Amino acid sequence: MISLSRRSLLKAGAAAGALAMPAVARAKPDHIVVATPGGVMDDAFEAAYFAPFKAKTGISVVKTTNQYAKLKAMVDAGSVEWDAMDCSGEQAAVFSQQNLLEPFDWSMIDQNGLLPGTVNPNFTLVDIVAGVVAWNTSRVGAAAAPKTWAEVWDLKRFQGDRMFWKKPSQTFEAALLADGVAPDKLYPLDVARALKSLDKLKGHISWWESGAQSAQLLIDGEAAAGYAWNGRLAGPKANGAPVDFTFNQAMFLADAIVIPRGAKNKRESMELIAVMLDPENQANFAKRVPYGPVRSKAMDLLEPARRAMMPTAPENFSRGTLVNGEWWAKNGVDAAEKFNSWMLS
């Protein structure tokens, strides 16, 4: 191998770049910055995705907090500090609508056996979360345990507060399902009907602001039943907290990975995404956090007991509905206005 100093390589690269292809000539970075949600998710990302990525490419991943507004601020200011970000699928649709994302180079990724909806022009889904019917087992007996949203709405069935996210998203869906709307007829959402359905629970709702708070409300018995994300309950449930849930009538959401428009290391981010969609790594993630792989082959690598906990296990996935991020990206502002007005009424 001809020894070349890094500096002369860079010089040569700069010269080549000036001539033709800057992207190719750019020196490989020693790290990329990925914005992540924190907590257990960070640990799982690190172990299942970032460590194999480092082993494969030699590039380490620096994690930072995924503040959604900061992505827009960075893109608007033309100074993008992040190379990729984890966000909800709904949020990815909002970013996409505001033209804040880099288009994906899907040719770098094997698209076989990916869950429908995973592949998008400028984002990918990486795991599937289930928003579930959940209850506190010490407040609600086995016989009364709700299996549908209509049963959650039934105030005579068991006593105690019902809990929901203090946002219109997913709360409206649950309200409509409770009111008898067929899952495949949910979208476009009938907002007026959703609010009317929520009226029936007025005065009996505990609202949660953050996912961590939802688990806490249920564990404490402050709420008897309601809506929560499966990953937030699985840990406490396994550790003996009096909570349980069903995948029946679940709402499926996704974690998505996006690349901010103008990201410095787009190519490396795409390589990272390829690593994240690798079946083995997907399975390793699912072993740590009970969010379902989007790569069907990953499912085969899981123990049966673990597989049963996955939102994307066929027997679970068939019982719920996908939340339509597109609809929310288009109608989110109006829906929030109506929801907030209803909250005050």
Added chain:
Amino acid sequence: MSLTAGQTASPDTLPARPGPVRVWSQRPVYVLLATGPALFLAALFLLPLAHVVVKGFAAPASGPGNYTRIVTGGPYLPVMLGTLETALMVTAVCLVLAYPLAFVGSRLQGRLYTVFMALILIPLFTSVVVRSYAWMVLFQRSGPINQTLVTLGFIESPIRLLQTPFAVTVGMVHVLLPMMVLPILTSMRSLDGTLLQAGEIMGASPARVFVRIFVPMTLPGASAGIILVFISALGFFVTPALLGGARSTMIAVLIEQQAVDLLNWPMASALATMLLVTAVLIYMGYSRLTRRFNEMRA
């Protein structure tokens, strides 16, 4: 705080040399003193703020569309009113608790006074998010407060405390109380005791001395506390978000929702501008009121 008032306060200490000339010559000093903060705020506050305010008029269509939307319906004005109401309530509770507490503090000396100060200051160092979760534990139906109330027989079964205006008020008072106590305490401690003595020598009862001399003399501290608490309360986010229920939404929560979840920055900007204008108007009105009072007192 007029010049003549200052001179008549202690006429015999002033020599015959004319004061006003010197006072006028101080003006450049104050201009100089104002320059630093003014430049700092122009660059790091006004400029960024202008950047955001302009956005409020930029989309969805250029013009005051977001402002008409705020004024003509939706949750925005009711939330703003609710925010003012909560802030007033919190300020009132803080004042009622802080005044006697500061009075006690003002009579302590030596090591005991230092301990008192430490006890007021220590809670300030604990994260507001962490404190909100602690209140959630305390307020829940199976929590210590409900259990105590049931044991003591005040209530038959646990009641809803979380997600009520009560929970929000308590949580906010907890965060803001030191900001009311300390300015009042400093004004009480800098109070000239001879004035109180003079009042008594003139034959006034202790209660009368307290109401007519002590309270008015400590008003600058109280008014600083009121402003600090009220304005901080207007912008509160974490406590109402975690402890509040359906009707405790505060304006900062709406602004955050528009800015972060919906990425609707024009609306976030319009709401923030509305909040700022309201707060500045209240502040200036209040300053004028206290200044007039100070002048009357002088």
Added chain:
Amino acid sequence: MADADRVQRPLSPSVRYALAALTALIFIFLFMPLVIVIILSFSPLTYLAFPPPGFSWRWYQSLASSQEWLHALWSSFKVGIPVAMLSAALGICSALVAARAQVFWRAGFAALVAAPMMVPHIILAIGIYPLMVDVRLTGTFAAIVLAHTVIAMPFVFITVRSSLQGYSPSLELAAMTLGATWWVSFRRVTLPMILPGVVVGTVFAFTASFDELMLSLFLTTPETNTLPRVIWAHLAYQVSPDVAAVATLVLLFSCALMAMPIALRRRGAKLELNG
């Protein structure tokens, strides 16, 4: 303010007891949530349950093996202390102008200095971020220190202004008519009078920075993570007692900080309340 010079009248016993009871109640209120946090930090569970079913050091042990928290705490001090000092300097200047200058723009100036308190931090963050990009300061300590000073300075301003309003300017005028320069009169007369207000305002400024999240999210990098950022990230997924353990350690630290003047102060305690 020499304590001995102050004239105090003894209070009637009923007033004394009422005040003592009220004081005790308020301190119980102030410390109740902190006690809860301390108790939870010794929970053996991975989720919050009160009261905890046992006792365990596990969260402290896991803290000991993590550099993240210590680093974040250190970062918070590295930001908070310069913020407090800068805020004190700017806040004192502003307060002098607002309380003493006889100029027509006084009211407007006072409103300007207090205004940053009235703007939600997310809005400031959105506004300041592009500015920091333009001057190439993003990710530096300078950026976060400057931004925090904007929100912290009003605390010094308002407390110091009230101190200045607490006494009439006649003393300063006297000093100056006797021939002292403005600076000498400030240092010898004004500053000693307002010092308690300055200290209080500076502590407020420090804590405003110490618990600030939003500007930190925009302006710090992973290397300059402050404590509220790390707390936020840890509470994002699950409420776990590890955050309670961190809060307890910070509490312990602030107690130690507060105990220093007590230990240094040799004078004996004298409770005039019982006088």
